[in-house]
């Protein structure tokens with residue numbers, strides 16, 4: 001308890017230093033999707049590398065591949081930082097921390113109130129691109145280690161970092177590296193726990209631990225007719241229009257209406273049954289459905305009558321969304337064209353119990369069966385890809401360590417939550433290393449990770465340092 | 481016959497003069513949709529006005545209204561030219577000629593092989609914006625009159641011109657003017673025949689006369705959910721997605737599949753029955769379906785086994801086309817959004833026998849019935865508009881005069897054709913004046929009226945002068 005208080009005082013007194021360093025990191029425009037900013041990605045890796053070495057860590061920047069433009073120009077992918085804090089000769093558990101130092105694009109003109117790459121404090125919030133996704137959280141890890149150094153204490157656990165710079169660009173080439181490093185004497189060998197701090201609370205003021213994410217199966221359903229758009233006056237009635245086909249195909253997929261998908265392997269009864277333990281987790285969650293409804297663009301109503309039902313629809317049941325159509329007219333007003341070829345885009349969120357490959361097959365079957373009924377002379381092409389849902393055991397020791405750390409710092413037991421979206425790295429790492437994995441969000445639901453005016457609460461950022469400091473102790477405790 | 485030959489020789493010897501004048505007209509960028517080019521529209525009206533007066537016509541430029549920008553800036557609409565060639569004291573039939581002097585936008589960068597506003601001769605074709613739509617044809621009328629002047633002959637008929645400068649912008653304010661001028665001693669009083677030269681042959685080499693156009697009913701079907709697009713991971717499953725509703729609504733409309741609309745008032749049996757006379761018109765038409773299929777972007781096949789069936793689907797039966805969706809994702813690749821509100825756009829081409837207002841009502845009924853089945857919490861808004869099909873009697877004297885003129889100039893009897901698209905002015909004028917109306921196309925099917933590299937055949941342009949010269953004689957003959 002003394003240790004806990006001492007650390008808190010030290011962290012509080014260091015607050016401005018932590019903020020200044022976050023400002024330094026935010027100022028580096030490490031936008032991985034923008035090749036003209038590739039140098040900034042390398043600069044950001046250098047800064048992290050320097051900080052890690054200053055703290056006594058061993059850090060390596062690993063090049064994993066390159067991107068090539070049509071004109072043959074090549075760009076190295078931003079390096080993956082593989083770093084380690086380890087005292088030789090001591091038997092300690094090893095925690096792998098994953099994070100990313102690249103950020104989403106940002107332009108002041110998109111609606112930012114302040115320059116996105118200048119960390120700006122306003123009403124106790126720190127605004128800037130990357131402040132919460134994911135520079136703030138990875139910096140908090142470093143300062144938690146620094147607290148141990150400043151207090152002249154040994155780290156209670158060994159820590160490995162995997163910090164990538166391509167997360168916002170599909171983590172290109174990362175999985176290959178992870179596979180390689182998990183073999184024989186690779187970097188990932190010996191990891192006991194995985195902690196990922198790259199998601200968010202489900203409210204603005206209450207910490208949570210995340211034990212599941214949905215998977216996703218994405219579909220592009222193309223109906224190919226002719227090579228060009230045609231005038232509907234001149235050609236309407238004498239050609240088989242691809243849009244007419246596509247609409248019937250999409251309608252066949254969504255047959256079940258809102259909140260129900262009527263396709264084998266995608267129905268509610270195909271999901272893992274709800275047991276009492278899981279039900280209990282939902283009962284405790286503080287979740288304001290009306291607030292959520294308003295945040296969702298003030299939709300007329302939610303699917304689900306209670307907070308629990310809404311959250312279950314969001315986390316533990318599959319969903320189907322139609323995103324749009326490529327190749328059709330999408331502008332304002334009327335344009336009487338017959339599109340030549342069109343691609344319908346939709347995806348399903350998947351949950352434990354569903355086999356993502358089987359889902360891809362079943363959806364394709366529905367599309368092909370409907371298409372054959374249409375007797376169309378057009379051509380149907382379907383492409384799909386998928387990732388599985390991920391689910392951890394919230395009763396496992398790692399989650400108890402996380403809950404204990406949050407309780408100590410915030411004074412409340414965290415909610416145990418899931419994510420409706422996918423965080424593919426979670427499943428990838430767990431599959432490769434086969435160790436307990438925990439998602440520990442440090443930012444609030446309204447941080448606006450990919451939006452304009454992204455921010456992290458000043459209090460959240462500082463408390464994150466404290467939380468991670470305590471978490472290392474707690475992990476040490478569960479491991480004994 | 482001497483007269484005919486003499487005129488032909490004169491016209492042939494004048495060819496270069498006609499081409500130079502067309503070049504002068506094409507050089508004026510009278511793009512009515514582009515307010516920055518509004519001055520050019522006025523300049524074009526001035527040029528026509530001058531030419532008409534030089535030929536001894538009485539011409540007036542009538543201002544019919546203005547457009548107002550959001551900032552309060554006002555732009556006068558291009559004037560409507562109402563001009564008249566009439567010898568006082570002579571009893572002659574009066575022919576009203578409609579045409580338009582505004583053109584579609586054009587940029588060299590869109591794929592023009594030569595500057596769109598510099599008339600360019602290549603392989604006996606005259607390339608330039610407006611060459612065939614509709615400057616070439618209206619100029620041909622003026623030179624036909626000029627031939628009478630040069631031959632020192634009286635015009636066999638009185639001619640009135642209505643030449644507008646807003647045709648490519650929905651003919652704004654024109655209908656009001658036409659209504660006004662049809663009353664008491666208005667400009668349109670006393671018209672016996674209407675001839676419109678603003679459409680095209682159905683082949684590249686064979687003249688035709690057009691006796692029908694389809695109408696159109698256009699629909700915007702909006703499903704309103706929330707005010708913004710949402711992330712499908714975070715919100716999928718717990719909101720009623722507007723796209724899911726819209727797809728069921730559109731699917732309900734297209735229930736009948738290709739070549740059949742299964743909605744009351746839109747089925748094939750709701751169209752006027754096919755009699756033997758009409759059947760005969762189709763039998764004679766030279767139409768290459770395979771050529772048509774290739775021009776349609778090489779679609780896999782046409783709806784209809786024979787030329788006659790294809791043409792009937794194109795001209796005398798209704799059709800349904802889905803144009804696209806506003807508000808949904810339309811880009812390349814995947815974007816896992818849930819659109820907040822979406823608008824489905826579709827239209828039906830209408831034929832004689834269909835009541836366009838009833839079609840609007842029936843489609844709305846289908847949409848609303850399906851929507852109520854969906855029990856969605858979203859809001860449905862439907863807007864629609866329509867214009868009726870138009871049909872003339874191809875056996876009437878005016879069409880016989882047209883056929884006779886084309887036979888004399890081209891040496892072949894023209895095909896009698898219809899248009900799949902709509903030419904709203906045709907129905908409007910016929911409704912107001914209640915006199916025989918004929919569409920006399922002067923350009924070829926591949927002239928590319930609204931495309932890049934718009935052109936008119938040099939031979940077609942020159943023969944047009946001859947055709948119109950003879951047509952005036954023929955109209956005089958039928959009227960006696």
Ligand SMILES: [Zn+2]
Pocket residue numbers: 100133134167198
């Ligand atoms: Zn992130």
Ligand SMILES: [Zn+2]
Pocket residue numbers: 104133168449450
């Ligand atoms: Zn992100």
Ligand SMILES: [Zn+2]
Pocket residue numbers: 580613614647678
């Ligand atoms: Zn035109």
Ligand SMILES: [Zn+2]
Pocket residue numbers: 584613648929930
């Ligand atoms: Zn036009």
